[in-house]
Amino acid sequence: MTDTSVADTDRLSGNKDMIVCEGVNKWFGDFQALKGVTATIKEQEVVVVLGPSGSGKSTWIRCINRLEAHQGGTIIVDGVELSNDLRNIEKIRSEVGMVFQQFNLFPHLTVRDNVTLAPIWVRKRPRAEAEQLAMDLLERVGIPEQADKYPGQLSGGQQQRVAIARSLAMEPRVMLFDEPTSALDPEMIKEVLDVMKDLARGGMTMMVVTHEMGFAREVADRIIFMESGEIVESGTPEHFFTNPTEERTKLFLSQIL
Amino acid sequence: MTDHITIDQTPALPPEKPRLTAGSWVRQNLFSSVRSGILTVIFGVFSFFAFKVLVNTMFENPDRDWLAVKTNLRLYAAFAYPITQFVRVWVALGLVLALLGLSLGIWRSASAVAARTIASRLIASGLTVLAGTLLVGPPVLRDEAGEPVYDETFEALRGTWRSGLEQRTGWFLLAFALVAAGVALWFGLGSRRNTLTVPTTLVVWIASGVVIGSTWVVRYGHYGLDPEGVPVGDPDSLVAMSTRMPWTVMWLLVAVAYQLGRFVSRWNSSRLLITAAWFLAPFIAFWVILRDPAIDYGHVWSTDLPMFLGFGVLGGLLLFLLADPKIGELGRFIAFLLVVVAALTFVSGFYGWFSMLQKARISFCLLALFALMANNFAGDRQTRLRFAGAWVLLIGIAHYFITLMNSPSTLELRADSFLGGFLFTMFAALFGLMFSFPLGVLLALARTSTLPIFRLLATWFIEFVRGVPFITVLFFFDIMLPLFLPAGMEAPDMAATVLGLVLFSSAYLAENVRGGLQSVRRGQYEAADAIGLTGAQRTSLIVLPQALRVSIPPLVGQAITTYKETSLFAIIGVFDFLRVANYVVPNQSTPVNFIGHKLEGLIFVSFVYWLGSITMSKYSQNLESKMGVGER
Numbered sequence: 001m002t003d004t005s006v007a008d009t010d011r012l013s014g015n016k017d018m019i020v021c022e023g024v025n026k027w028f029g030d031f032q033a034l035k036g037v038t039a040t041i042k043e044q045e046v047v048v049v050l051g052p053s054g055s056g057k058s059t060w061i062r063c064i065n066r067l068e069a070h071q072g073g074t075i076i077v078d079g080v081e082l083s084n085d086l087r088n089i090e091k092i093r094s095e096v097g098m099v100f101q102q103f104n105l106f107p108h109l110t111v112r113d114n115v116t117l118a119p120i121w122v123r124k125r126p127r128a129e130a131e132q133l134a135m136d137l138l139e140r141v142g143i144p145e146q147a148d149k150y151p152g153q154l155s156g157g158q159q160q161r162v163a164i165a166r167s168l169a170m171e172p173r174v175m176l177f178d179e180p181t182s183a184l185d186p187e188m189i190k191e192v193l194d195v196m197k198d199l200a201r202g203g204m205t206m207m208v209v210t211h212e213m214g215f216a217r218e219v220a221d222r223i224i225f226m227e228s229g230e231i232v233e234s235g236t237p238e239h240f241f242t243n244p245t246e247e248r249t250k251l252f253l254s255q256i257l
Numbered sequence: 258m259t260d261h262i263t264i265d266q267t268p269a270l271p272p273e274k275p276r277l278t279a280g281s282w283v284r285q286n287l288f289s290s291v292r293s294g295i296l297t298v299i300f301g302v303f304s305f306f307a308f309k310v311l312v313n314t315m316f317e318n319p320d321r322d323w324l325a326v327k328t329n330l331r332l333y334a335a336f337a338y339p340i341t342q343f344v345r346v347w348v349a350l351g352l353v354l355a356l357l358g359l360s361l362g363i364w365r366s367a368s369a370v371a372a373r374t375i376a377s378r379l380i381a382s383g384l385t386v387l388a389g390t391l392l393v394g395p396p397v398l399r400d401e402a403g404e405p406v407y408d409e410t411f412e413a414l415r416g417t418w419r420s421g422l423e424q425r426t427g428w429f430l431l432a433f434a435l436v437a438a439g440v441a442l443w444f445g446l447g448s449r450r451n452t453l454t455v456p457t458t459l460v461v462w463i464a465s466g467v468v469i470g471s472t473w474v475v476r477y478g479h480y481g482l483d484p485e486g487v488p489v490g491d492p493d494s495l496v497a498m499s500t501r502m503p504w505t506v507m508w509l510l511v512a513v514a515y516q517l518g519r520f521v522s523r524w525n526s527s528r529l530l531i532t533a534a535w536f537l538a539p540f541i542a543f544w545v546i547l548r549d550p551a552i553d554y555g556h557v558w559s560t561d562l563p564m565f566l567g568f569g570v571l572g573g574l575l576l577f578l579l580a581d582p583k584i585g586e587l588g589r590f591i592a593f594l595l596v597v598v599a600a601l602t603f604v605s606g607f608y609g610w611f612s613m614l615q616k617a618r619i620s621f622c623l624l625a626l627f628a629l630m631a632n633n634f635a636g637d638r639q640t641r642l643r644f645a646g647a648w649v650l651l652i653g654i655a656h657y658f659i660t661l662m663n664s665p666s667t668l669e670l671r672a673d674s675f676l677g678g679f680l681f682t683m684f685a686a687l688f689g690l691m692f693s694f695p696l697g698v699l700l701a702l703a704r705t706s707t708l709p710i711f712r713l714l715a716t717w718f719i720e721f722v723r724g725v726p727f728i729t730v731l732f733f734f735d736i737m738l739p740l741f742l743p744a745g746m747e748a749p750d751m752a753a754t755v756l757g758l759v760l761f762s763s764a765y766l767a768e769n770v771r772g773g774l775q776s777v778r779r780g781q782y783e784a785a786d787a788i789g790l791t792g793a794q795r796t797s798l799i800v801l802p803q804a805l806r807v808s809i810p811p812l813v814g815q816a817i818t819t820y821k822e823t824s825l826f827a828i829i830g831v832f833d834f835l836r837v838a839n840y841v842v843p844n845q846s847t848p849v850n851f852i853g854h855k856l857e858g859l860i861f862v863s864f865v866y867w868l869g870s871i872t873m874s875k876y877s878q879n880l881e882s883k884m885g886v887g888e889r
Contacts, residue, residue, distance in 0.1 A: 067783050087586075094789040104784035108802045117798065118788040124582055124636040163784075170788055 012221060015043040018078055018174055018205045019064060025072030026059055026229075033059045035229040036073065043173075046206045048216040048237075051226035052252060057209045060226070061176045064207070065096040078173055094122055097167030101179040103159040105151035111138070111162050112147040118170045130169075137165040141195050157188025161195055168199075175199065177208040213256065217241060225249050276451075312389045315860060317421075319397045319405035319413040325854040326861045329842050333861070336677030336832045336841075338546075346680060347503045349542040351510055353687070356538055358511040359531055361458055362518020368879040369454035376442040376450060383435030390428040395421045427475075457879065462512065469508050472501040539688035540658050547676070550664035557660065560614075565656045568620045572627070572652065573645040579631035580641040592628035599625040616659045620652060633793065676751070677832030679865065685751070685833075686820040686869075689758040693819070694812075696759060697766025698805075702796060704767065705774050715767070722764035727822055730757045735829040754826055762819040769815055773808030774800065806884045813877035817870045824866075838862040 019041040026034035033056045041047050049057045063070045066082055066089045075082040077092045106114050115134035119125040125133070138144040141161040143154075151159055160180055167175060177196065181189045193215050200206055200219045210216065216223055216237060223240040225233045225248075233246045244250050277285065288294040315321065326333070335346055395415040398406045406414045422429075443450060521527040544550070579588045599621040606618060627648050634644040703715035722730070734757035777800050785795040805812075827836035838858030845851045 065787060067786060090789060090791070093787060096787075098784075098787035100780060100784065100787075102780050104778075104780035106781065106784070106799055106803075108806065118790070121633075121794050121798065122789040124640070126637065126640075166788065 012042045012045050015045070017041070017076075018043045018045070019207070020076040021060075021064075021073065022075075023073035024060070024063060024070045024075060026056075026063060026068060026070050033229050034063070034070070037226075037229070037231055038073075039224060039231060039234070041174075041205065041207060043205055044203045045221045046200045046204075046219055047208070047222050047224055048220040049207065049209045049224045049226060050211075050216065050252070051232075055226045056229040057226050058178050059229075061098075061178055061207050061209055064174075064176060065093050065098055067098075094170055095173045097170055097172035097175045099160070099163050099167055099175065099177045099180045101182050103151070103156070103163045103183070105159055105163055105166070107151050110148050110150055111143075111154070114151065114162060115166050115169050118166070122170065133169060134165070137168050138162070140168075140198070141165045142191070155188060156184045157191045160184065160188075160192045164192075164195055164199075174205045174207070177206065177210065179209050179211070181210065181212055211256075213241075225252065227252070308389070309392045312393050314856075317393045317396055319407075320854075321857060322851065322854050323857055325842055325845075325851040325857050328851075329837070329845070329858075332678060332837050332841060333834065333858075334678050335680040336837060337675040338678075338680070339675070345546050347507075349545045349684075350680075351507055352538060352541060352545070354507050354511050355514040356531065356534055358514025359518040359521075360535075362515040362520075363522040363527055363531055365519065365522070366456070366458060366879055367883060368457045370457055370460050371451070372442060372446055372453040372455060373450040375455065375460065376439045376446075379435050379439030379442065381439075383432045383437075383439060386428060386435060387432035390422075390425050390432060393421065393425075396424060458515070462508075462515075466508055469501070469504045472504065535691060537654065537658070539684070539691070540662070542684060542688075544658070544661055546680075548661065548664075548666045550661050550666060552660065552664045561616075561656065561660050564614070564616065564620075565653060568624065568652050568656075569649040572620075572624050573649050575624075576627055576631055576648050577641050577645040579628055580635045580644050582635040584635075588628075588632060592625065592631065595621070595625040595628045616656060616663075619655065619659065623652065623655065624648075633791070677834075678837050679834045681751070681826075681831065682823050682834040685755050685758065685823045685826065689755050689762065689823070690816050690819055693759045693761075693763040693766055696763035698770050698801065700763060700767035701770035701774060702801075704771055719764045719767050722761055723768070727761055727825055728828055730761045731825060731829050733757065751831060754829060754831065758819065758823065762815060762822070765815050765818075766812060769808045769811040770804060772811065773804035773806070776807045777803050809877055809881050809884065813873055813880075817873050820869055820873070821866060834865070835862055 017040050019039075021037055021039050024034050024037040025032065037056075037060055039047075049061065051057050059068060062068045064075060064077065064082075069084075070082070078095055080088050080091055080095075082088060082092060105111075106117070109117065112131065112134050115137060116127070116130040119130035119133055120127060123130075135144055135147065138147055141164055143158050143161055146154055146158060146162075151162065154162065164175075164180075180196070181192050184192065189212070193212060196206070196208070196215070197219055208215070208220075218237075220237050222234060223237055224231055225240065225244075225246075227248055233240070233244060233249045240249070241253070244253060287297045316323075331340075335343070338346060395418050398414040398416055400406055408414055446453060518527075518531075575591075578584070579591060581588075599618070602618040602621050606615075631644070634640060700715050700719060703711040704719065706712050706715075731754055734753045738753045738756070781799055781803065782795065785799045790798065823833060824835040826833045827839065832841065838861065839855060842851055842858050843853055843855040
């Protein structure tokens with residue numbers, strides 16, 4: 001296995017570690033989904049996780065905010081270790097935003113209420129302040145005019161952008177993206193990726209599971225390639241796409257490019 | 258050149274649905290083929306004769322005497338409640354109707370009826386009344402004593418059709434009025450009848466206004482007749498005359514409350530307040546109808562007021578501190594401690610370790626509940642003050658009502674023996690449902706909980722209750738409950754059985770809610786977790802609203818069942834609405850002999866039950882379309 005802890009770019013060298021995974025294991029019954037995953041993600045780093053389906057990419061990032069419980073190894077997010085302690089889980093979840101493949105917006109709430117929910121109930125912000133924040137965020141993802149609609153009235157791309165705004169409303173330090181464009185029609189993928197690029201440029205720490213190679217090449221500081229629950233290769237996009245060292249990586253790239 | 262160009266500012270309406278003419282509608286729907294034509298004729302003839310038999314059985318039969326219903330309207334309404342105290346019933350009813358009007362105004366329904374539909378319904382019902390009036394056979398001849406005259410084969414002798422038609426002027430007038438109103442609406446509106454819609458609430462209000470207004474004109478019944486057949490009391494003591502004023506006031510009250518509701522709906526807290534008011538209503542109604550508390554003011558000054566101040570001020574202070582966002586673990590510990598204290602007050606009371614007023618025990622429970630919730634209401638100073646204020650308000654109201662309930666009543670009447678009729682049915686159904694809904698939701702949540710002890714208890718309770726007939730539950734609560742109560746405390750039959758109703762229907766409601774809970778997708782839970790909501794917030798803000806929306810149809814179905822199940826109270830001796838019709842009136846021999854006249858009452862009672870059920874079912878249909886069930 002190649003070294004997974006070093007991000008090469010200069011801009012990240014002085015930054016502290018945001019997510020540290022040490023030998024993370026996870027079983028579903030007898031099936032081992034994660035086999036000793038070890039990686040460190042620096043503050044402001046953008047990591048794209050690639051791999052064939054069933055390779056454990058989604059499971060891994062779902063472990064990072066405890067939507068799945070890992071069963072071996074340690075995960076430390078921003079200095080807080082994930083364990084069964086509810087306080088730590090609550091703390092980490094309020095620091096880590098997550099965007100899902102199926103958007104998972106709350107269908108019974110308007111777009112505005114979807115975004116203000118967490119600031120009001122988790123951060124205990126006054127409603128007026130939370131609504132101002134929500135409008136700023138909707139502005140940022142480009143759909144302030146949809147604030148009073150319900151999620152069911154929006155297109156897939158718009159829904160995913162609302163989902164991103166909803167996560168940002170918690171002012172998270174890390175954003176996790178679990179195949180954010182996989183459920184979208186092709187013409188809507190770009191609008192979501194543009195928002196994500198903006199975020200990356202703004203210095204957000206991001207872990208993105210995706211199949212968008214163009215995005216990976218353009219935005220990622222580092223690409224992690226997984227297969228069968230293990231990290232196979234990790235490196236800069238340049239290294240990954242032009243000069244991969246592992247056979248399995250080459251095979252994967254030959255199938256998708 | 259521009260003067261004849263008009264720009265239509267109104268938004269384009271969707272193209273009108275093409276309407277069939279009456280003739281082509283009949284052809285396409287009733288006689289589209291030979292087979293459907295035959296079926297139409299067969300079932301048409303069948304319906305005709307069924308209708309004819311029904312109206313003849315109901316109205317022109319020697320055994321029918323609608324005086325049995327007309328004379329006993331007060332028994333049907335409130336059984337033997339003392340006439341001198343009737344104003345209490347009106348106050349309680351007014352309270353419920355005012356709350357209803359407020360709620361309708363706050364949660365305004367967008368549902369509306371097309372003017373075309375109203376007009377055609379009016380014409381159709383007018384024609385039905387006309388047909389019924391014409392189809393009823395000639396009246397039975399009666400002798401001077403009012404007994405039907407029979408011939409030697411025991412066939413009732415009948416008068417002529419002509420005399421029958423003359424006697425039924427009222428019905429003809431009704432039919433004519435309905436048809437005339439319908440026709441006037443139809444042609445008066447012209448082509449606008451297709452586009453104009455009237456809010457359903459307004460239609461119902463106007464319709465009930467017409468019925469109530471008619472009591473000023475029509476004599477619907479009287480309190481009773483003396484043996485000579487003369488109305489008891491002064492000749493003006495007709496039911497319509499003593500109830501028309503209160504009903505008119507009620508009718509106007511609903512409208513005023515509706516407007517008030519519309520006005521206050523702009524404040525977010527109005528919804529919470531009105532919900533709280535609904536839950537206080539049964540206690541107020543109970544107090545208004547059954548109590549005239551003789552409050553012991555010495556006790557109030559020496560005990561009740563200091564206790565309220567103690568709980569209000571100290572509890573408020575404590576809750577203000579607990580709602581500090583920075584308190585963290587200490588807050589949870591204090592809340593847990595309070596739960597232990599609250600539990601201990603009951604345990605110690607049970608074993609008699611130390612005595613304490615029941616009021617204090619209940620207050621400790623409420624305080625523990627608030628302490629547990631404190632974290633969810635944490636925030637800035639103003640939010641915390643509001644939370645503490647809510648506590649003071651709640652504990653004030655609770656103490657006030659407990660004091661009232663504990664005070665002896667100057668009305669020396671036992672509820673069981675004189676309260677009944679529709680009043681009881683309505684209050685039992687309304688308040689039974691109101692309490693079984695939250696309990697059902699809690700049970701459903703417990704059954705789907707991750708904590709095995711909750712799951713186990715809820716499952717056992719639900720499966721046990723669902724496995725037992727309702728009558729068993731009633732008998733159990735009627736006979737067994739008093740044995741479990743501490744000495745000196747007694748629950749009236751009615752309270753006990755309403756408690757049984759609450760538990761019984763909550764088990765069924767729980768299963769309906771559970772169905773809704775299962776329809777909420779996994780992703781919703783994950784999204785709620787991912788944005789950092791606590792478990793309680795996830796349930797109340799994300800999962801339950803979606804689950805309840807999906808379960809509206811089965812929940813309303815269960816509500817209708819519960820409403821009708823109150824008629825089973827007759828079995829344990831409560832004089833409910835049905836029992837008055839089935840038992841009380843048919844056994845009445847003075848002042849007028851109504852022995853054996855059961856069917857009239859049963860028809861009347863069924864009609865009233867049907868009216869309630871159809872209202873609920875129509876309302877649920879509106880609610881479904883409003884909340885968009887089935888469309889995401």
